[in-house]
Amino acid sequence: MEYLILAVAIAVIAIAAVSGLVISGRRRKGREAPPPGAPAEGASGASPAGTAAPPEPQVGEDAAQPVETPRRTIEDIGLPGGSTLAEPPAPPEIETPQPAAGRLVRLRARLARSQNALGRGLLSLLSRDNLDEDTWEEIEDLLITSDIGVAPTQELVERLRERVRVLGTRTPEELRGLLREELLTLIGPELDRTVNTAGGITEQGEERPSVILVVGVNGTGKTTTTGKLARVLVADGNAVVLGAADTFRAAAADQLETWGKRVGARTVRGPEGGDPASVAFDAVKEGITEAADVVLVDTAGRLHTKASLMDELGKVKRVVEKHGPVSEVLLVLDATTGQNGLVQARVFAEVVDVTGIALTKLDGTAKGGIVIAVQRELGVPVKLVGLGEGADDLAPFEPEAFVDALLEG
Template identity: 75%
Template sequence: MHPGAPPPAAAEVSDTGCVMEIVILAVVIAVVALGAISGLVVSSRKKKQLPPAPPSSPSVTAPPAEPHVGEEAEAPSEEKRRTVEEVELPPAEEPAVAEPVVEPAAPEAPAAPEIEVPEPTEGRLVRLRARLSRSQNSLGKGLLTLLSREHLDEDTWEEIEDTLLTADVGVAPTQELVERLRERVKVLGTRTPEELRGLLREELLALIGTDTDRSVHTEPGVGPDGEEKPGVVMVVGVNGTGKTTTTGKLARVLVADGKSVVLGAADTFRAAAADQLQTWGERVGARTVRGPEGGDPASIAFDAVKEGIAESADVVLIDTAGRLHTKTGLMDELGKVKRVVEKHGSVDEVLLVLDATTGQNGLVQARVFAEVVNITGVVLTKLDGTAKGGIIVAVQRELGVPVKLVGLGEGADDLAPFEPEAFVDALIGD
């Protein structure tokens, strides 16, 4: 051992003491550090604030604030607490009185159309004479002017013939009339205006015919089963001749003569035809029998006659669909309608509606219709709008049936029974 060195036991004790000091120091440092961390955490919790509330909006209600606790608790309110007995209940609200429920007023039913009283048919053509004469002056006045010439040479007679042909009198009737006028003028010699007017009037009346039955036959008859049936009238014609309108006006003519009428809307191919016919019927108190659009025309016509029998009506008018005379299928269907209606009894009248402005083309139409349904009379429409009144003569010659009614305007009572004397007087003037 070196001199002055500590003994071994003392060295070990010294080393142990150093270790202990180091451990104690580490523990102290850890405690201090832990305390500092805890202090920071507590401090941060105290300083943590709620996020600022968003700006208040009139349409947004802020949620109720959370209650504060601990150091943040608010001081208690000094308001005196009330007992249960001191708290007053809010006044009871009076029960609301239910307002009476006002039922909406039911829509008023449309007023029934006022029943009209048609003009009397007797003398109706005379009342319409001025209207007729305005459109026919070129025929009557033209003939009188030519016949009044001092010398009636061949050129004058050719002009007379041309005037008659232009008025659609027809070739054969024109030749007959010219020949008769030639003979009578030669015998007459001197010719005053009055004599010429009388001469022309006589010859035109002879050409048109005054002894023909022009009445529309609507007398009730007896059906196959022995029961009484109304008179049945079918109205036929091509498209555009005014057939449905003529049927409505004919109803007015019959009502004016004191007859009760049932209308059959057998024109199912034109959407507005049934509505149009029903409107005409309502104006004079006539019932309209109709079916679905595109339905069977023969079935509707049959039902119309059946309804007429049930109502003891005087007349049943059947409006058929307009059709081209060149369409064989449509013409055959028209024949079917007539055959079906005849199961109730005979058809008393088949009236063909012709447009007077169609001239000679109307004769072709008339010929085809007559072959299919046996025409018994003709209705000439738009006679006031044409100077071709001679078509009356041509149609009668072609069909061998009389013109029974003429249309002289757009008015409801402008359909008139044809009167040859009134027609010729309007033709040649006073």
């Protein structure tokens, strides 16, 4: 009997323990968060079947409801500065340069405006009633200050004195004609002023283009002159390759390449600080491969007093000559430097055998006599003159047009 009572007690205790666990589990389950869309615990009222109960009112920032906005693609998003992704720019349109023939004549009015102080001054002095020694000294001073040089000035004055004395020339038109003849004689109308574009034949029997080296000191406008010369040559029907052998300035190669693209000329360039002789050699090689008519090599500007730089220029010329003779060595001189330019010219002529002069900024000075002086100093002709900033303001030098501009009233 005692065992029966003990068994019943154990059973009752076990049933009570199991019931407690069940009730505790239900309470924990009731405290868990309801699934999305289900009514919150303790909310009054029942939601209609198939619909979610409205959310409880919120306060402050919680009151804002998220608004779904359409997403933008990368094509819709603008780049900084208002630009958008676009196709790369089209290559520049190839220009047609103005014909080279007659450029100096077309630009004569511009040249005359800045140069005619010399012509007007000479005519005024020669028109005096009494051409005494003082007047001839004034004439001589005017010519010297116009950068003609001492020796050419003395020669011109002596001729003028003799002709005026013998011929008795006095009228303005007679004096103008007399001056024109004497100035033309000094400038040398018989000199060959054409830029040599005749090529040759390599040792392998290939046609070789004309090779033109462009040299000069810093600041004379050498790279710009090279680019403008390319336009002159293209206008005359030549196929041109440019060699950017000024490797010390990256801007020089970029500038030359821009000039070339404008007229459809390919530019050969090397790494910044590279060997300029190597670039010049590659440019001529490219010209041979492309059957070009002319290869223009722009060399680095250098001071004529720096022996190492001048030696390097000589090396460029020797390396290029491995393909064949250099056709032209054009020395670019700034007309405004006057007699100082003659010192520069002398040194360059000794190193690379200059064959022609390109005189820049001639429209910016009244000292047109530098044309006579530099020719006398080097024994080589002025072949090109720069008369402005325009792309086609480099002109083949024409002595008659130049003298007419000097004497323009």
